[in-house]
Amino acid sequence: MSRLQTFVPPRPDAALMQFLVPVNRWLNLHGVPLLRDLPLLGRLPGFSGVADIREWHLPPEHEARLRQALSPRNVSFIGPNHPEFFTDWMIDKELSARYAPQLASWATHTVVNGMGAAMQRFWLRNNLIAQIPGAASQAAKQHSVEWALQGHGVLLHPEGAVGWHADWLAPLFPGIAELALGAHARLQAMGLQQLPPVHIVPVVWKLRFLHDETRAIRRELLWTAARLRLEVSPDADLPQQLFQLLSGVLEREAAQCAVSLPLRHEQSYFDRQQRLQQQLALRLDQLAGAEHASLSAGRRWSRVLRESRSESQRQEMKPLLASWERLQRLAPAAYSQPLLAQEHVAECIKRVRNDYCKGRLRDTLNAFFPRPAGPRALYMRVVEPIDIGHWLREQSDCSATALVVQMRSSMQRELDALLEGLHQREPYWTLANPLISRA
Numbered sequence: 001m002s003r004l005q006t007f008v009p010p011r012p013d014a015a016l017m018q019f020l021v022p023v024n025r026w027l028n029l030h031g032v033p034l035l036r037d038l039p040l041l042g043r044l045p046g047f048s049g050v051a052d053i054r055e056w057h058l059p060p061e062h063e064a065r066l067r068q069a070l071s072p073r074n075v076s077f078i079g080p081n082h083p084e085f086f087t088d089w090m091i092d093k094e095l096s097a098r099y100a101p102q103l104a105s106w107a108t109h110t111v112v113n114g115m116g117a118a119m120q121r122f123w124l125r126n127n128l129i130a131q132i133p134g135a136a137s138q139a140a141k142q143h144s145v146e147w148a149l150q151g152h153g154v155l156l157h158p159e160g161a162v163g164w165h166a167d168w169l170a171p172l173f174p175g176i177a178e179l180a181l182g183a184h185a186r187l188q189a190m191g192l193q194q195l196p197p198v199h200i201v202p203v204v205w206k207l208r209f210l211h212d213e214t215r216a217i218r219r220e221l222l223w224t225a226a227r228l229r230l231e232v233s234p235d236a237d238l239p240q241q242l243f244q245l246l247s248g249v250l251e252r253e254a255a256q257c258a259v260s261l262p263l264r265h266e267q268s269y270f271d272r273q274q275r276l277q278q279q280l281a282l283r284l285d286q287l288a289g290a291e292h293a294s295l296s297a298g299r300r301w302s303r304v305l306r307e308s309r310s311e312s313q314r315q316e317m318k319p320l321l322a323s324w325e326r327l328q329r330l331a332p333a334a335y336s337q338p339l340l341a342q343e344h345v346a347e348c349i350k351r352v353r354n355d356y357c358k359g360r361l362r363d364t365l366n367a368f369f370p371r372p373a374g375p376r377a378l379y380m381r382v383v384e385p386i387d388i389g390h391w392l393r394e395q396s397d398c399s400a401t402a403l404v405v406q407m408r409s410s411m412q413r414e415l416d417a418l419l420e421g422l423h424q425r426e427p428y429w430t431l432a433n434p435l436i437s438r439a
Contacts (some may be wrong), residue, residue, distance in 0.1 A: 003120065004113045005132055007139040010104060012127035019095045020126070028090045029053045036375075043371070050369050051087040054210060055377035056094075058439075062382040067253045069201040069385045070100045072151035075183050076385075077144075078103070079176045080203040081411060082157035083166035083347070085354070086369055091205060091378065092155055104147050106131050106140070106156035121289075129154070141175075145183045151196075154179065158404060164351035166206060167419060168334035172408045176200060177400035184388045195389065197347050202383035202407055207376045208422060210344060214238055216373035217346050221245060224349055232407065243269060243434035246330070249352055250276065253323050269435040270332040280324045287317050298325065307308050326355045336436065339429035346373050379422065383414045 026032065029049045035041070036048035058066075069076050078095075082088055089107070096103040104127045112123045112130035123130075129140050144154045156179075158172040177200070184198045221241055225232040230248035232241050247264055250273055254261045259279045261272050281297060288304040295303060301324075305317045329351060335344060350370055357363045386407065392398050422428050 003117070005134075005136055006113070007130055007132050007136050007143075007169055008113075008120070009143050010124045010127045010129060012102060012104070013125035014101065016095075016125050017101065017127065020093070022194045024090060024093050024097075025049075028086075029094065031222075038197065045369075048375070050371065051084075051090050052372050052375045053087075053090075053207065053378050054375045056380070057377060058380045058382075059426070062380070065385070066099055066201065066203070066382045067197050068093075068380075070103075070153050073165060073196055074151065075148045075180075075196055075198040076150060076153045076201055077176050077180050077199070078153060078155040078185075078201045078203060079158045079411075080155070080205060080409065081166075081169055081415070082159040082162055083164060084207070084350075084370070085162040085367075086416060087207070087313060088157065091380075095154070095203075100153045102127070102152040104144065104152065104154045106144070106154070108161075109133070129156075131156075141179060141182065144179050145186060148179070148183055149186065158407065163329050163331070163334075164347045164354070165329075165331060165334035166347055167415065169408055169412050169415070170331065172404040174400035174404050177403035177407070180386075180388050181398075181400060190372065190383070194438070198388040199385040200388070200403070200407060201385045202411045202414075203380065204383065204411050204416065204418065205378055205380040206418055206422070207343070207372075207378055208428070209346075210375045213342060213346070213374040217342060217349065220353075220373060221349050224353050224357065227363075228352075238342075238345055239340065239434045242348060245352065246348065246435070247272075248352055250327075253327065257320060257323055265438055268438055270335075273327060273330065273332070277324060279329050280320050280327075280345075284317060284320050284324065287313060287320075288392070298328070329355070332435075335433060337429065337438070338433055340431045340433045341428050342431065345431065379418055381414050381418050383410050388411075404408065 027045060027049065028051055030036075030053055031046070031048035038047065042048050047300050080092065082090070089105070092105050096105070107123070107128045107130065109130040109132040113120055113132075129144060131137065132140060148154045156176055158176045159170045161172050163170050180198055183396050184195075187195045187198065218238055218241065221238075222232060222234060225245050225248070228249070230245060230252075232244045232248070236244065247269060248419050251261060252270070254276050257280060258275075259276055261276060267275075281400050284301045288301050292300045292303045300319065305314060305321060308317070330348070351365070353366055354370070357366065386403070391403065395402065419428060
């Protein structure tokens with residue numbers, strides 16, 4: 001079996017992780033005061049942080065809740081939301097440095113195992129658990145339960161892959177619930193008189209620009225449009241430019257999949273997007289047949305594609321599924337309100353760049369180290385932890401699916417309250433939403 005598909009237990013190196021804490025804070029988070037605000041030079045890594053997070057706001061009561069949940073006397077699984085790539089791990093590492101130095105974190109196997117033997121050793125020494133698809137994931141789950149039972153804590157992002165939508169949580173995968181339920185069952189099997197609490201600790205965080213970054217966001221949008229050879233009017237306002245960029249991408253997807261769409265003025269962006277998704281789903285269903293009917297649509301098509309022995313079937317399904325998955329990342333529920341924030345436009349541009357700009361060095365650097373349009377403040381909230389023992393006694397449906405549904409609901413409520421509070425302090429939703437009305 002290849003290194004990519006082989007689970008190797010992490011070998012945490014406390015000295016290395018402690019050494020990297022100030023490096024992470026300087027290089028990746030906040031940079032160097034004064035120097036980070038210099039024209040031109042201030043945008044270079046080492047002057048400003050790559051993620052450019054200048055402020056960290058965690059209310060004392062939420063900090064106390066997190067410290068209590070991460071006590072070595074507890075068995076804790078931390079589940080943050082997942083709106084950004086790279087920034088996610090930087091925030092995770094800072095959270096670990098402050099509250100749980102031996103915290104283990106899940107990461108995709110293409111990062112942990114896919115960057116060569118030397119980098120694999122580096123990631124394992126940083127206590128990263130490789131998320132390997134298929135049967136090999138059982139070893140990672142077993143290790144996670146064992147590590148959490150030692151009181152160290154395990155962090156994983158229940159939304160799965162980054163969606164680049166900070167204000168809306170995608171449906172959660174059941175992995176974090178399966179780990180917590182498995183840990184509770186393991187403790188019960190030990191026959192202890194008093195079981196230590198098993199907790200799922202949901203965490204939500206939001207990044208907001210410290211200043212009006214319209215000019216920088218517009219500059220990145222126009223660069224992205226030029227890179228993709230899409231027409232965007234340089235004189236239009238920012239919401240209209242976003243509409244033109246996303247519409248151009250949508251129409252290109254439709255053309256590549258031989259699907260006709262209504263014109264821009266005939267339907268809203270999301271109505272046109274839905275039409276394209278429906279057509280792709282019909283064709284994927286026809287190609288996939290009745291195999292794995294119990295799985296959800298996306299997982300079923302992925303399984304059929306992965307297991308197919310027909311080259312023609314794979315060649316037909318692969319581009320259709322890739323297009324459908326890209327469209328899924330721009331969820332109407334994430335942008336259903338009549339007004340948007342500048343942060344929404346910025347994240348949409350990042351999503352487009354990540355999905356469609358490929359092949360050049362600048363594209364690769366953006367994919368691994370996406371830079372924000374300007375300095376930001378981080379606002380973190382810790383949702384009331386879910387005590388698995390109490391939850392099992394109170395629920396009629398004790399499945400992992402029911403558990404993550406409750407978890408997602410509580411996280412979205414906390415995030416909505418956070419956004420409303422930020423809006424009351426300084427207007428957040430200020431831009432007309434061009435995606436829900438006709439052009």
